[in-house]
Amino acid sequence: MKTNPIRVARAMFVQDCMTSNPITITLDTPIFQALDIMTRRKVRHLPVFQGSRLVGLVTERGLLQVSPSPATTLSMHELNYVLAKVTVKEALVKDPVWVPPQMPIEEAAQVMRQKKIGSLLVMEDGKLVGIVSQTDIVEALVRLFGLHRAGTRLVIDTEDRVGVLADITQFFKERGINIISVVTMRRDEKRFHLVFRVSIADAGALVAEIEGLGFKVVSVS
Numbered sequence: 001m002k003t004n005p006i007r008v009a010r011a012m013f014v015q016d017c018m019t020s021n022p023i024t025i026t027l028d029t030p031i032f033q034a035l036d037i038m039t040r041r042k043v044r045h046l047p048v049f050q051g052s053r054l055v056g057l058v059t060e061r062g063l064l065q066v067s068p069s070p071a072t073t074l075s076m077h078e079l080n081y082v083l084a085k086v087t088v089k090e091a092l093v094k095d096p097v098w099v100p101p102q103m104p105i106e107e108a109a110q111v112m113r114q115k116k117i118g119s120l121l122v123m124e125d126g127k128l129v130g131i132v133s134q135t136d137i138v139e140a141l142v143r144l145f146g147l148h149r150a151g152t153r154l155v156i157d158t159e160d161r162v163g164v165l166a167d168i169t170q171f172f173k174e175r176g177i178n179i180i181s182v183v184t185m186r187r188d189e190k191r192f193h194l195v196f197r198v199s200i201a202d203a204g205a206l207v208a209e210i211e212g213l214g215f216k217v218v219s220v221s
Contacts, residue, residue, distance in 0.1 A: 012104070012105045012140050012143070012144050013101065013102055013103060013104055013105060014099055014100070014101050014102070014103045014104075014105060014108050014120075014122055014130075014132050015101035015102065015122070015130070016105070016140065017105060017132060017136045017137065017139065017140035018101065018122050018129075018130035018131060018132040018136060019130055019131050019132070019133075019136070020129065020130045021129075021130070022043075022046075022047060022128070022130060022131040023037060023041055023043065023046060024046065024047045024048070024049050024128070025037065025046050025047075025048055025049070025058070025088060026048065026049055026050065027048055027049070027050045027055055027087065027088065027089050027092070028087050028089070029048075029087060029088050030084055030085070030086065030087055030088075031063050031066065031067055031086050031087065031088060031090070031091070032067075032084070034046060034058060034063055034088050035060070035063055035064075035067070038060050038063075043133075044059060044060040044061075044118065044119070044133070045057060045058070045059050045060070045118065045119040045131060045133065046058050046088075047096075047121060047128055047131065048088055048092060054121075054128055055092070055094070056092040056093050056094045056095070056096055057092075057093045057096040057119075057121065058088045058091050058092060058093065059091075059093065059118070059119075062091035062093065063088065063091050065091065066086065066090045066091045067086070096121055097111065097115050097117060097120055097121070098120060098121040098122065098123040099111060099120050099121075099122060099123075099132075100122070100123065100124060101122050101124055101129060101130065105137055105140045105141065105144070106141075108120055108132060108137060109137050109141070112134060112137070118133060118134050119131055119132065119133045119134070120132050144181070145180075145181045145183065145197065146180035146181040146197050147197070149180055149197075149199070150199075150201070151180050151197045151198055151199050151200070151201075152197070152198055152200055152201065152202065152203040152220065152221070153195065153196070153197050153219075153220070153221045154195070154196045154197075154198060154203055154206075154210075154217060154219075154220055155193050155194070155195050155196075155217070155218040155219045155220075156168065156193065156194045156195075156196065156210065156215050156216065156217055156218065157187070157191060157192075157193055157215065157216040157217075157218050158191065158192065158193075158194060158215050158216075159190060159191055160186075160189075160190055160191060160192055164194075165182070165184075165194065167213065168194060168196075168210075168213075168215070169182075171209070171210065171213065172196075172198060175206075177198050177199065177200055177206075178198065178199040179196060179197070179198055179199075180197040180198060180199055181196075181197045182194060182195065182196050182197070183195040193218065203220050204220055207220060
């Protein structure tokens with residue numbers, strides 16, 4: 001008997017969304033030059049090296065904080081002199097947070113949240129292999145949850161019991177409906193929400209059937 005293949009979403013890791021071989025600068029790079037690189041390359045974080053050794057990271061915000069104020073009383077000549085002399089060393093973030101390329105993206109997102117930072121260096125065998133930003137993580141999560149694909153979002157409230165996910169996925173399978181993604185969100189110790197994204201334009205007609213199985217459909221969008 002022929003059976004339909006089970007579609008399994010591929011797990012995503014930092015290496016799947018990081019910028020490989022990122023742009024780097026040296027410790028003696030003038031601040032104005034670093035800011036110019038950021039503007040031209042559309043990045044906000046730059047790893048900093050001293051010779052072959054990674055010594056830290058600079059951020060756009062950090063560089064602007066140590067730059068002369070627009071309200072400065074310096075003449076243009078004096079301002080240019082200062083800008084040429086002040087290097088990224090003044091804004092260096094030493095011992096920046098790093099992660100391995102094999103780290104799941106959701107764990108990387110948690111690290112950013114806990115540390116309140118906008119990017120992570122990616123290190124492997126003691127070498128810099130990439131950099132991953134909040135934007136990279138968000139774009140990866142959009143792909144992971146299938147938000148870039150047409151479909152309908154169903155939120156189903158259910159008790160926490162063995163086999164509940166299998167029951168609902170079987171419901172979709174019997175009707176030939178492909179599940180693009182599914183996420184669980186716990187409400188309390190006994191109940192949680194299952195958030196399905198399915199490959200049909202209108203899932204409204206399924207609500208009565210799903211609730212007939214003893215589940216509550218919280219929303220359809």
